[in-house]
Amino acid sequence: MPSDTHEKILKAAFDVLSRQGYENTSIKDIAEQAGVAQGLVHYYFKSKQQLVLAVLDYVCKKVELSDVVGEAGALAAFQETKEMLRNRRDTNSLYIQLIGVSLHDPVVGEGVRNFIRTDRMHVEDIARQVFAEREQDPTPARGIAGVVWAAILGIIVQTLVDPEFDSDEAVERMRRIATPDAAAARRCAC
Numbered sequence: 001m002p003s004d005t006h007e008k009i010l011k012a013a014f015d016v017l018s019r020q021g022y023e024n025t026s027i028k029d030i031a032e033q034a035g036v037a038q039g040l041v042h043y044y045f046k047s048k049q050q051l052v053l054a055v056l057d058y059v060c061k062k063v064e065l066s067d068v069v070g071e072a073g074a075l076a077a078f079q080e081t082k083e084m085l086r087n088r089r090d091t092n093s094l095y096i097q098l099i100g101v102s103l104h105d106p107v108v109g110e111g112v113r114n115f116i117r118t119d120r121m122h123v124e125d126i127a128r129q130v131f132a133e134r135e136q137d138p139t140p141a142r143g144i145a146g147v148v149w150a151a152i153l154g155i156i157v158q159t160l161v162d163p164e165f166d167s168d169e170a171v172e173r174m175r176r177i178a179t180p181d182a183a184a185a186r187r188c189a190c
Contacts, residue, residue, distance in 0.1 A: 006044050009034045010058045013051055018090040022052065022101050053111035056098060059091050060115065070129040071179060077126055078175040081152060085159050085167040092156045099153075120149045130179060148178055 012034035016025050027048060031038040045051035068076045085092070102109035124145035131138040151174050159167045 005036060005040065007058075009036065009041055009044055009051075010055055013055045014059060014090075014094070017052065017055060017097075018094050022097050027051070047107070049105060049107040049111075052098065052101075052108060056095070056111060056115060059094070069126075070133045074126050074130050074179050075175070077123070078171055078179075082168050082171045085155065085171065089160070093160055096153075096157060096160060116149070120145050123148050127178075144178060148174065 009030065013025075013030045016029050016033050020029065025048075027041050028038050030051070031041045034041070041051070045054060067073075098108060098112050102112040124141050127141035127144045127148075128138045131141060151170075155167050155170045155174075158165045158170070
């Protein structure tokens with residue numbers, strides 16, 4: 001069944017890319033890991049860049065996001081972030097590598113940029129829901145989303161390079177800043 005082969009290639013690509021990095025991975029390496037002919041990889045993916053972007057999309061779809069909305073959704077998202085930082089080191093490492101590749105590769109760059117924009121918009125939607133629940137002006141939601149997403153990227157990098165870094169504490173501090181209790185938020189509303 002073609003979809004089984006397609007998924008087998010994506011899983012193999014993720015494994016090899018996570019282990020060896022983008023620059024050190026070839027289509028041949030991925031084909032060997034998947035147990036398929038190299039030509040079959042080329043059949044499904046016309047270039048290494050297209051394969052890498054498909055892997056990024058594949059991995060992101062595997063991450064389950066809560067369907068809870070508003071402040072409860074924001075709290076769930078912060079909890080999911082803590083779990084992602086603890087349990088998805090390989091995914092986080094590949095993601096950071098691809099950000100670096102995207103600075104010099106326009107094809108990968110466009111895909112990574114779209115991923116970041118989509119994820120940031122998801123954070124913005126959650127922020128807008130929180131503002132709506134609190135009956136506050138949602139104008140700051142876009143800026144908050146940018147800051148939260150930038151902080152998450154920084155926490156990912158620190159978690160990857162410093163084994164002593166406490167990502168749970170960092171995410172918890174970010175949560176307290178981004179979602180102060182409702183009474184404090186009303187006092188700070190301008």
